Amino acid sequence: MGGIGKTTIAKVVFNKLTFHFGKCCSFLEDIRESLLTKDGTVQLQKKLLSDIVCSKYAEGVKDSEQGMRKIGEILNTKKVLVVLDDADDKYHIKKLIGNKSLHSGSRIIITTRNKTILQGQEFKDEIIPYEMLKMDDAPALELFCRHAFGKKFPSDDYHWLSKELVSSTRGLPLVVKVIGSLLKGKDKAFWKETKIKLRNVPEEEILKKLRISYEDLDKCQQQIFLDIACFFFNKKKTNAIYMWASCGFYPKRGIDVLTNRCLIKILDNKKFWMHDQLIDMGRQIVRQESPSDHGKQSRIWIAKEALEIIKTKERKDQVQALEIDEQDGSVEITNREFERLPYLRFLRLCNGTCVRDFTKCLSKLRWISWQPSFADSRDAGFFAKCCSKLRWISWQPSFADSRDDGFFAKCWSKLRWISWQPPLHNFRANNMYLDHLVVFKLGENYFENDSNAWDLIKVNYIIYF
CATH class of the missing domain: 1.10.10 (Arc Repressor Mutant, subunit A)
Structure with a gap:
């Protein structure tokens, strides 16, 4: 069950045991969520190897199979302490601890909502399961009071009401903290109304209990x-x-x-x-905006769904934010497809590019994070026309970028932040006026001494590297 305190307990145990393992310790958080991202397995493997060996050794990992072999070799020869937090697949666990026996004295702590993932013959070492229990009434009340009153116990006139509210949380620490924080400083009428809401939610529907706090936000x-x-x-x-x-x-x-x-x-x-x-x-709240039509949801974070709604011909007035991380090949998005997203304010585009004239597109955009698979002068229209209200851009261009001299004359006039990894050749754009820029994060570059890029930097008063 989520929200019961598995990660908190794992951190306490990890911190108490690190003394016995020296530098051979690693805590990998939120594995389930991390593995949803591109190269998530490799990034977790690199972190583990960097924590236990060194960052230089971790840099040599090119794919998950190589990472698993390296981890197996290390864990077979070193006494280590590793926490795998929120794992939900036995094969992912194998990728993160290797396929060899552990060195004597090693400890691997795994938190999971699914106790069956450690069953079977895949794991060679002894497994000791521990099932988390819900909080008892007394510690749950103390936790609630710390968030609702800033002390261990309730005020006299709130004592029984506090106990009834804590009882409605069913001893789940996350719900106890969220509800306690919601009620801090509120009058008794609000407390009683919240108690009624909690009692009307079935015990197993934890998200509905948490949503009470969300609904009180502006x-x-x-x-x-x-x-x-x-x-x-x-x-x-x-x-x-x-x-x-x-x-x-x-x-x-x-x-x-x-x-x-x-x-x-x-x-x-x-x-x-x-x-x-x-x-x-x-994410459930966003899904419920339109369960059967992604084009009527405000946010789309799954690449397949984002591509589907972009390619349909209907106008999507509700869509505010898109993330497209196309792992199976590059994608081209045309001006007409973006014209049907008039209220888009956030775009994260990986392994893709935009083509044709974007004069009428993307006027609401505040954020672009772009890692193009290729780029050429066709992308000039995208930047020249769509960035009048842009506030943040993270750009990792390909070798072909910045070759359309002068097209920046009307670009980015209100841009506040640039994070840029330049291509491996000189910067040749002219007339890029960034009078409002306050942050310019410039990665490793190969600019020549007479490059136009230095003029771009000199016109700004506040620069952070």
């Missing part, structure tokens, strides 16, 4: 919550804030509210974190 905060659930989980907050501010979502206040409600966390590396149950809830 419209802007709901937009930010859904964006994080669909696209920005485990992404740095700075990038998204530029887009939300431009859209009038008041992101500083919104992020504070979401954090105080225990709906998100900001990690030490400034990335958003969200519990997988809350991610599921957010």
Whole structure:
């Protein structure tokens, strides 16, 4: 069951045991979610090898089979402590711990919602299962009070109401925290109304219990919550804030509210974190906008579904955000297809490109993250016409980019942020005026001393590298 505290307990155990394993420790979080991304298995393998051996050794991993062999060799010769958090497939576990026996004294901790994944003959070492239990009433009440009152116990006039609310959460720590945070500072009438809502939700329907807190957010905060659930989980907050501010979502206040409600966390590396149950809830909310027609949903994060709605000829006024990560080949998106997405504000496009004249397209875009499979002068129209309101772009162009001299004359006049990995040749674009730019993240480059790129940088007053 999600929300019962598996990851929290795993972190406590991991932190207590690391002393016995030296540097041979690795905690791989949110495996189920990570494996949904392109090269997710390889990235997790690299992190494990980097944690236990070194980053240089991990860089040599080119595919998951090679990664599995390397991990098997290391775990067979070193005493290690590894946590695989939220695993849901035995074959993914094999990819992450190799196919050899572990070194004596090693410990692999696996958290999962599906206890059957460790059954069978695939694993050679001893397996000791432990089933998480729901919280008892006393610790659940204390956890609730810490979030609702900022102390271990309730106020006298809220004592019985607090106990009844905690009972309605069925001892699930995530629900206890979210509901407690929701009720902080609210009057007794709001508490009683919340108690009725909780009692009307079946015990097994945890997402409906969590949705009570979502429904109390204002419209802007709901937009930010859904964006994080669909696209920005485990992404740095700075990038998204530029887009939300431009859209009038008041992101500083919104992020504070979401954090105080225990709906998100900001990690030490400034990335958003969200519990997988809350991610599921957010995506379920988007699905319920139009269960049978993806073109009437506000956000589409699955490449196959995104491509399907782009290729249909109907206008899609509801679509605000798209992510297309085409792993099986490149994709071309035409101007006519984008004309049917008049309210698109976020686009993440991997292994694809845009062609033809985009004069009338994408005027609402605030964010582009683009990793083209190929690019040529046909893409000039895309950038020259669609970026008047763009606030953030992450661009990793191919070798053919930047060869249409001068086409940037009317581009990006309000762009605030660029993250750019330049091609392996000189920059030749002219007349790129970025008067509003405040952040320019420039990757490894091969610009010559007289390159136009240095003129682009010099006109800006605030540059962060």
